[in-house]
Amino acid sequence: MAVATPCGTISLLLRDQVRVDMTIDRAIRIVNFKKNIVLSLSSTGSTSAVFHPNGHIYQHGSRVEILAYDLYGNNKYAKMWYKGVSFTSERCALVYLVDAAGTRTTRDRFLDMSQDFSLSVFYNGSRHGPYYIQEAISILQGSRFWITEKGTENFVINNVLVSQTCDGLVRIGRKRNKYQVRTGPLSGKAAVSTPFIHCTASMGPTPHLFVRRGERRMHYDGTNFVLRNAGHSAGFDENNRLRVYK
Template identity: 50%
Template structure:
């Protein structure tokens, strides 16, 4: 026991000093921190699986008398060693501390800042001088095994659009929403038909398009060697070299007076008739940006959804034949469409004697109607030939010659006018 400023303090406890007042009121007591008693017996924590016990309401009774004044000190120390230290958890990290050590070094009560509940995590990091505390929890029970589910894959339903009618046989004609019948052949060849009888052929490999109107009085052909547009007694022709050996563009027109011709860069237009070759004031009006094949194909026909029912009946009544030489032949809407093993396509209509031929190999094309006959090719004999009654035009990529009533004239390989 010691006396300081009239206050008695015990050894090992916190000493509070009261300073003399200097003002009107008393000053607050000043806390003096006490150091750990070195004469105390070292603390050894015993590992045990017992659950932690709540700290005692009077922790001072648990601290043994270390002064050695009473003779039962050794007995009480043995009992303290056998008794398990109580553990408390403080702070947001749930740090485990011994209640005996905490009461010896701190002036704050564990009942205010500590808890005896174990942290939720299974493992807590140990601090200096303290052992690691592990939460002994039983593993969660396993859920009962569920029976294995066997799933069967179902095939996807094939949904057809209302615009197209599924053909009754493979590679057959189909009805499009635009009101036409389409037949797709090998080697990128597509044939379009209308209910009225117009036909259009696309040769995708050689960039060739051919069309004949339903009444046969109009025809058109787009070919790498030129464009041909026939409507009634008049035939407009434009020719140029597909092999790019020259850049000359030649024009011609077959009409009732004869054949008019000119060339790009030529200021004059010439007329070849029964009297010979002479200049004329006639005009050659040919639009190079116009799609004459489409104009001929849709000339005088009605397209739309109102034709779908009739077109479906045409498709159902169509037939085809397979040959021994890998050829195939279709009969659709009065047309006989055949394709040989090498890809050559032949189309024939018997009521107005119309014939179309095209090949994806050499780029040949032939159109024959009662008013026109023309051929074109990209092979070894690349050419463009047109015949209308007694009037003719021939182009071989270099020379452009027209013939009418026994007279011939044209442009040579240097784009100069020649009269034969």
């Protein structure tokens, strides 16, 4: 069921406790209530946010801020920016930088990732408010819905394709899938893929958090935290010791 909200946005309620919110400018925010996952994409697609039990990701332009949760409280932090990839952890007094020269200590600060960036990503740069309720209603009146032979439900709202398969997986595509967002209410998987970033996360026996921005990469499996940039790799091992990979 899709409705126009008092905020002048569109809200689509799907099966398995998944809600998709859209602005009239095609910003997207998807909430997976079962697995406590929130994914957000701005109207321009240049900003995104991921909130997952494994960590938080906030991408704005060419910069990506990352928080990876540790089971024992030794959370990891990383930042992809023009200098390379900076990283540290809760129990590490030093900050490291992986750049074209290799891995070295540096001075850097990291964003407070405890705040909810998904709402600012969703609303900033998008028209919203009571004034736009009628426009949201008009958009809904022009929407389309169909079900495939395999039972996948499809909605096209304001040229945004939202689909949900029989097992609950939700996929959202914009601009011929140039911008994609997806999450699984049963599996706990999540992904955001745009020209600016590609990131994935999963729960279960093999949990992970992965981010790619150009040649910069971060992978975390709950134990090893590995950063890659310019042909160099470094990170923390299972004992929180610095590892520089050859």
